[in-house]
Amino acid sequence: MHKLAMGIVFAVGLILVGCSSSNNSGNINGNWTATLTDASNSPTLSFSTSITQMSDGSLSITNLHFSTSSPCFVNGETATGSFTLGGNFNGNMSGSFGMNVQSGSPGGNTLMLNGTIAGNSITGNWTLTGSSGCTGSGHFTMTRM
Numbered sequence: 035m036h037k038l039a040m041g042i043v044f045a046v047g048l049i050l051v052g053c054s055s056s057n058n059s060g061n062i063n064g065n066w067t068a069t070l071t072d073a074s075n076s077p078t079l080s081f082s083t084s085i086t087q088m089s090d091g092s093l094s095i096t097n098l099h100f101s102t103s104s105p106c107f108v109n110g111e112t113a114t115g116s117f118t119l120g121g122n123f124n125g126n127m128s129g130s131f132g133m134n135v136q137s138g139s140p141g142g143n144t145l146m147l148n149g150t151i152a153g154n155s156i157t158g159n160w161t162l163t164g165s166s167g168c169t170g171s172g173h174f175t176m177t178r179m
Contacts, residue, residue: 110137155175
């Protein structure tokens with residue numbers, strides 16, 4: 035009987051260790067950097083931001099900072115976003131991602147990103163609409179820092 039009890043305790047311990055070994059909780063929370071390229075694969079914009087997943091699937095996007103010089107995004111930008119978890123198998127997060135950045139500068143420039151999350155990276159397409167010179171589209175990659 036004593037050996038059976040010890041065996042059960044050992045088995046439960048292995049199960050608990052296996053379940054807690056994932057270092058990714060299946061959310062998007064953290065600091066991210068993004069690089070946007072145009073159709074010719076030339077760098078167009080880059081930024082960093084902090085993202086926190088809310089309970090309703092929306093994202094709180096703060097500390098948005100464009101590291102490229104652009105008249106399209108000067109100051110006062112606001113961003114909103116969404117994240118839909120598509121899977122969290124053995125700590126591998128996947129799902130869909132959307133983010134909209136509205137400029138604080140005159141012209142009402144809007145940057146829209148739509149992509150797919152795979153682990154610690156997000157890839158997809160972007161579109162910029164707004165004032166003269168603030169239009170374009172291409173591909174983006176975001177990486178968790």
